[in-house]
Amino acid sequence: MSGSDTHATVEAVVRDSYSRLVAYLAARSRDVAAAEDALGDALVAALKRWPDEGIPQKPEAWLLHVARHRLIDAARRSQVRQASQELLQVAAESAEAVLDSPEPFPDERLKLLFVCAHPAIDPAARTPLMLQVVLGVDAARIASAFLVSPAAMSQRLVRAKNKIREAGIPFRAPEPPEWKDRLSFVLDAIYAAYTSGWESVTDPGSTQHALARDAILLGRMLLKLVPEEPEVLGLLALMLHCEARREARYDGEGRFVPLDRQAPERWSGAMIEEAEQLLRRASSARSIGRYQLEAAIQSIHANRLPDGGIDWPQILLLYEGLIHFAPGIGSMVGRAVAMAQSGDAAAGLAALDSIPEDRIGNYQPYWATRAHLLALLDRGQEAREGFQRAAALTDDQALREHLMQRADSCWK
């Protein structure tokens, strides 16, 4: 077997199993950083040995086996970690049991998400930590999403991992009422992973696509843990509504298709139906929140009239509510769009102008929206510049081309 085949297999295993393996090892060693190091070593060993020995029947089990040996060796070398020796012995035994069993190893990622959201962890590190450790988003991407330097972010992440080990934070899903405080962080991380995986989707085999799939899977796992929590229902409904439109976002030639011009036949009816059911279940709890509102907005788009008519005043109302819960730049831009589509483009533009300048710099949807509103107001030259600026801020080729086309159409 060739080295490149091995490489492809290792890559696939990493994509599908890395975070599950880290969560499994960390849940038993209570040491996230050590689990990551050990698994890294195991992957290097796989790259060296699999070309000669062939790919093992259960690659994950092989990696787990090598990684837990590394964990134990590392703990033996380190005197300060004496306390974790006993835990590691337990880890080794339970890993052995998993290796012998025909069942796949258990998915402990949800538990790890709750560990990262522990109140003993710096709040500013919680969501980034979940994104990095559980969802495998790379640190540079996280740093840019949280508007801090990569160096500062990596320091924050290292500190948080050390805290988990040194303070002895246990690996378990918390019990009520405590878990309510942690839930919002878990929801935010899952949604951040989903959007990060949703933005670049031209290649369905990409890691980004896998991330969106993982986010939905974790949403489903979370719902099993807390079946009637309205915001969990809301988040899953939101992700399914977006996911339902995946295929329709690009035409046969790979060109970007904006939401209002998508063909509803290309949406997944099954996913929309499931999303609507979840949203109905959520509303029966009569406790509204950010994710239910966002899902409700997507629901209106999904239920647009056969003539393409969309109930924009209703969407505007939902954005007003959303700004109350999540006054982020995304909801402010969404509200401006709803104002303009409800017939008052000037008010929408004024709303955009009121967003503080330091928050809009690299936010592509802001510039695309602003340009769209300027075009509605017949301010062609400014609209053109706005679309160009938005185009420069996306790494999605198809979206960039779409924005450049809109820029070109603004010549007056």
Added chain:
Amino acid sequence: MKYALLVHQSQEHFDRRDDGAALAAGRAYGEALMAAGIFVGGAGLGSPESTTTVTIRDGKRQVQDGPYAETKEFLAGFGIIDVPDLDTALEWAARHPAASFAHIEVRPLLGSHFATAPAKA
């Protein structure tokens, strides 16, 4: 894992530590720790005014009065407990009679030089 519960409190509360109710609450808490089998050690501390500091600098021993706390709160007592994890330690810290007015700092003890049982090989 062993954790230190460090009680930081204000002068005002420190002055009232010998009230009958405070003493009774402290005693009950200590007994609860012992009954749970997690008590390793601990005590209330004398006032900051009773503090003396020792240093060795350039091979010379220096002993000096103080230092006195210049902050609003100071370390007034500590306990050491042996529990499975941080969450359990936090539960016990929350039950400390001083938790409603003082700050209870929960700090893990490192692999101890004063281990009560020999460390496993």
